[in-house]
Amino acid sequence: xxxxxxxxxxxxxxxxxxxxxxxxxxxxxxxxxxxxxxxxxxxxxxxxxxxxxxxxxxxxxxxxxxxxxxxxxxxxxxxxxxxxxxxxxxxxxxxxxxxxxxxxxxxxxxxxxxxxxxxxxxxxxxxxxxxxxxxxxxxxxxxxxxxxxxxxxxxxxxxxxxxxxxxxxxxxxxxxxxxxxxxxxxxxxxxxxxxxxxxxxxxxxxxxxxxxxxxxxxxxxxxxxxxxxxxxxxxxxxxxxxxxxxxxxxxxxxxxxxxxxxxxxxxxx
Ligand SMILES: N[C@@H](CCC(=O)N[C@@H](CS)C(=O)NCC(=O)O)C(=O)O
Numbered sequence: 212x213x214x215x216x217x218x219x220x221x222x223x224x225x226x227x228x229x230x231x232x233x234x235x236x237x238x239x240x241x242x243x244x245x246x247x248x249x250x251x252x253x254x255x256x257x258x259x260x261x262x263x264x265x266x267x268x269x270x271x272x273x274x275x276x277x278x279x280x281x282x283x284x285x286x287x288x289x290x291x292x293x294x295x296x297x298x299x300x301x302x303x304x305x306x307x308x309x310x311x312x313x314x315x316x317x318x319x320x321x322x323x324x325x326x327x328x329x330x331x332x333x334x335x336x337x338x339x340x341x342x343x344x345x346x347x348x349x350x351x352x353x354x355x356x357x358x359x360x361x362x363x364x365x366x367x368x369x370x371x372x373x374x375x376x377x378x379x380x381x382x383x384x385x386x387x388x389x390x391x392x393x394x395x396x397x398x399x400x401x402x403x404x405x406x407x408x409x410x411x412x413x414x415x416x417x418x419x420x421x422x423x424x425x426x427x428x429x430x431x432x433x434x435x436x437x438x439x440x441x442x443x444x445x446x447x448x449x450x451x452x453x454x455x456x457x458x459x460x461x462x463x464x465x466x467x468x469x470x471x472x473x474x475x476x477x478x479x480x
Contacts, residue, residue: 225251229255231287243414281304284306290305309340321408336415339417352369374478422471
């Protein structure tokens with residue numbers, strides 16, 4: 212991993228993750244980055260009494276400000292960074308998962324130092340998050356506000372397309388990137404960009420893991436097509452310092468009714 216931006220700076224602000232309680236969801240991409248970097252943070256809704264009302268006040272209000280002079284937030288996740296606001300005293304609040312990852316990448320040393328690689332990391336995270344969104348649409352293809360049961364027929368069609376054409380296309384891209392980096396960047400088949408863990412790895416890993424929960428049969432069948440991705444990469448990230456401890460801790464929340472849901476009828480039959 213790269214060193215945090217200011218090499219002299221050994222302490223970090225107490226980062227606050229503002230997200231829904233009880234589900235991994237998009238908050239998980241932020242948790243994994245922080246956990247892999249070994250940087251402490253507060254998971255406000257899960258750890259603080261009345262934490263979710265704080266999240267709601269900041270991220271789900273209809274006003275012209277989120278808090279501390281920051282512009283409104285569209286939806287969780289958001290990151291609150293005490294002391295990092297415009298005036299250098301108040302808190303900075305930013306949202307959009309890839310935006311938060313881009314911010315944290317440099318600050319906590321989980322992005323490469325050279326400019327080209329920084330954008331390659333972001334490109335991978337954005338692509339993994341595209342797949343995350345498509346998987347969400349497998350159970351909500353018509354309307355976010357409708358129940359799955361009210362859009363089941365369309366879900367069956369959408370899930371079939373995601374499994375048969377989209378998942379292999381994304382997996383092929385991640386696998387080809389691993390191969391490219393093995394040849395040119397010292398990735399050893401374990402890292403997508405460069406020779407150490409970045410938030411591209413944690414983000415792609417989380418989407419792979421989520422897809423294994425949502426579509427276990429489909430993903431099992433794909434393993435032999437992408438042995439590098441399911442092997443050295445997937446297993447390697449799981450074993451990474453910080454992540455190994457986190458993944459076996461109770462902070463790692465179980466998949467349930469978030470983006471990654473397991474409806475057997477949507478999986479390969
Ligand atoms: N593109 C946004 C999507 C954020 C999002 O969809 N958040 C969900 C929870 S994972 C939410 O609460 N959405 C409420 C809404 O969109 O109305 C991101 O990546 O952060």
